[in-house]
Amino acid sequence: MALILDGRSLSEKIRQEIKKEVEVFLQKGLRRPALAVVLVGDDPASQIYVNNKRKACEKVGIKSLYYKLPQNTRHEELLELIAQLNADEEVDGILVQLPLPEQINQREIITSILPSKDVDGFHPENMGMLLSGSEEGFIPCTPLGIDILLRHYNIDPKGANVTIVGAGFIVGRPLSALMLNRNATVSVCHIYTRDISVFTREADILISATGVPGLIDKEKVKEGAIVIDVGISKVNGKIVGDVKFNEVKEKVKAITPVPGGVGPMTVTALLLNTVKAYKKRVYSISTIKP
Secondary structure (H helix, E strand, C coil): CCEECCHHHHHHHHHHHHHHHHHHHHHCCCCCCEEEEEEECCCHHHHHHHHHHHHHHHHHCCEEEEEEECCCCCHHHHHHHHHHHHHCCCCCEEEECCCCCCCCCHHHHHHHCCHHHCCCCCCHHHHHHHHCCCCCCCCCHHHHHHHHHHHHCCCCCCCCEEEEECCCCCCHHHHHHHHHHCCCEEEEECCCCCCCHHHHCCCCEEEECCCCCCCECHHHCCCCCEEEECCCEEECCEEECCECHHHHCCCCCEECCCCCCHHHHHHHHHHHHHHHHHHHHHHHHCCCCC
């Protein structure tokens, strides 16, 4: 039977540590860390994600600022809001929930956020730092959450064959850079990969981030592999991942559940990035030392 990599319990432990750290800030007479969350439109999934992030902030003592904009918001209007948040010294992190409506240029919005407030880690400066091997910037939340989860369970990617299924901007691409930084041998599969099983069957660590329910079955995994399921879909009212969990868990060494695996770790990574941004901002303008 596979070891279940429990992101929910680990997240709760880390969030308690964050809460204690925030309390220390307040005891020193400092303000709370603050995260500004911007949601454009009425996409149900995005609303759920934003609510989860806001609730997580409130539970650990991070101030959550919420900006709900209508579906027909103009590109220029969103840029103006971001400029205001960039200039606000009491805003540490800015998160614009993706995807954005088609009239808004997503790439330009991402690059308009100050790199020092880009707690999603998507700004080219932060992506470039990750690619260069530096972690001084912000690592995108899902890759960071996965890395923390692997470290907690003493799973070292060094020298391992790591296959990532999904080459998206949010998970696959930054995760491949992070795994390279951990000295793994990385393969990235995408929609044009002729046969992903050629790569998945050789993976010591298999990470799937496609949103295709049941894409990974037991025939696509190596005996004794580590399987990380990033996918999340709803099938017949049930939340499922990319991996056929019940059959794959009998073959592998360790696996993440869906829900309760990577999802909570992603939100926790956002909290960690927000506190990191706060400490860089507050301690650089304060005489109080950390």
